[in-house]
Amino acid sequence: MTLHIDSVSKRFGQYQALDSVSINIPKGELVALLGPSGSGKTTLLRIIAGLETPDQGRVLFDGEDATDVAPRYRQIGFVFQHYALFPHLSVFENVAFGLRVMAREARPSEEQIRERVSEILKLVRLTNLGERFPAQLSGGQRQRVALARALVIRPRVLLLDEPFGALDVTVRTELRRWLRELQQELGLTTIFVTHDQEEASAICDRIAILNEGKLLQTGSPVDLFTMPATSFVAGFLGSANILARESLGAGAPVGISGAKVAFRPADGKLSTSAAAPAPGGHLRLSGTIQHREFLGSIVRYAIARTGGEVQIDAPFKAGEAFIAPGTEVAVDIPHDALISLNS
Numbered sequence: 001m002t003l004h005i006d007s008v009s010k011r012f013g014q015y016q017a018l019d020s021v022s023i024n025i026p027k028g029e030l031v032a033l034l035g036p037s038g039s040g041k042t043t044l045l046r047i048i049a050g051l052e053t054p055d056q057g058r059v060l061f062d063g064e065d066a067t068d069v070a071p072r073y074r075q076i077g078f079v080f081q082h083y084a085l086f087p088h089l090s091v092f093e094n095v096a097f098g099l100r101v102m103a104r105e106a107r108p109s110e111e112q113i114r115e116r117v118s119e120i121l122k123l124v125r126l127t128n129l130g131e132r133f134p135a136q137l138s139g140g141q142r143q144r145v146a147l148a149r150a151l152v153i154r155p156r157v158l159l160l161d162e163p164f165g166a167l168d169v170t171v172r173t174e175l176r177r178w179l180r181e182l183q184q185e186l187g188l189t190t191i192f193v194t195h196d197q198e199e200a201s202a203i204c205d206r207i208a209i210l211n212e213g214k215l216l217q218t219g220s221p222v223d224l225f226t227m228p229a230t231s232f233v234a235g236f237l238g239s240a241n242i243l244a245r246e247s248l249g250a251g252a253p254v255g256i257s258g259a260k261v262a263f264r265p266a267d268g269k270l271s272t273s274a275a276a277p278a279p280g281g282h283l284r285l286s287g288t289i290q291h292r293e294f295l296g297s298i299v300r301y302a303i304a305r306t307g308g309e310v311q312i313d314a315p316f317k318a319g320e321a322f323i324a325p326g327t328e329v330a331v332d333i334p335h336d337a338l339i340s341l342n343s
């Protein structure tokens, strides 16, 4: 189903939780809503699900206005961060619940319920755990039950609110990959709320960045990473060095049109200050090594300089010495790695 969110605003008292947010989500797309705590992500999901009413704007399902449709008639699957399973019901009954509470005219027969639940348990690979209770499952298994419960109603849209937020990194990485495969197999339009940019970039077709209730930018993970429009987006998707354009003085390349300039720590090349500048179009900054962090495959150096500290990643090679704090260095950044920012 195609989902269209049209100029949705929501206020709680004096607080503008959402400020005229519009997004179009084509059928089968997986979109991440990414933003810091309090940016309005959950509020937007709740409005799509019908659990909250917008003050302004509309939600359209396949072009039809659903803003005033009651939640139970929207056919939406919702998975929360905290499993929200019924502890006194078996896995099977937890999944069947979504069907048993359907409006009478849409509710399947007992036999159909058994069939549908078995089918979904197979899909989420929990066939043998139907008789267990939630307390007898791992965190990852519980989230798969929660997902099964959302899927069993054959949702038109799947909404996931930090579904893997409470799980450890290994399980989380495995589940996100599995979820992506399942979502593609089902062709299900899905919105995935997270504040983990890596998770969003890894599995989503598009990312929508929210901050303070405003939608700042939408695009593919690669487009947002390489062409962020503002310093907030540049800093939120990966690490970024952000410099005021005027701080570059005469060294600012001609192509830079924004108020600020960003570059990624991996795009700067470190050398001793006496080294000749790299050939071709490069911006050269100079400063003094302040601090270093060994991060495994890279070493991240913080370089103090007039005009603001920058961070540079150097590949780590076993046996090679780190550059000592206090060393004067030059940083060469190719012009084509410089990103113009509007603000």
Ligand SMILES: Nc1ncnc2c1ncn2[C@@H]1O[C@H](COP(=O)(O)OP(=O)(O)OP(=O)(O)O)[C@@H](O)[C@H]1O
Pocket (backbone or CB within 6 Å): 012, 013, 015, 017, 035, 036, 037, 038, 039, 040, 041, 042, 043, 044, 195
């Ligand atoms: N029912 C409510 N009454 C009053 N304020 C609310 C209500 N629901 C949300 N808010 C406020 O609206 C803002 C946005 O909340 P929301 O839960 O949408 O943010 P979020 O981006 O999902 O954050 P998090 O990542 O922490 O879950 C917050 O400041 C929150 O305190």
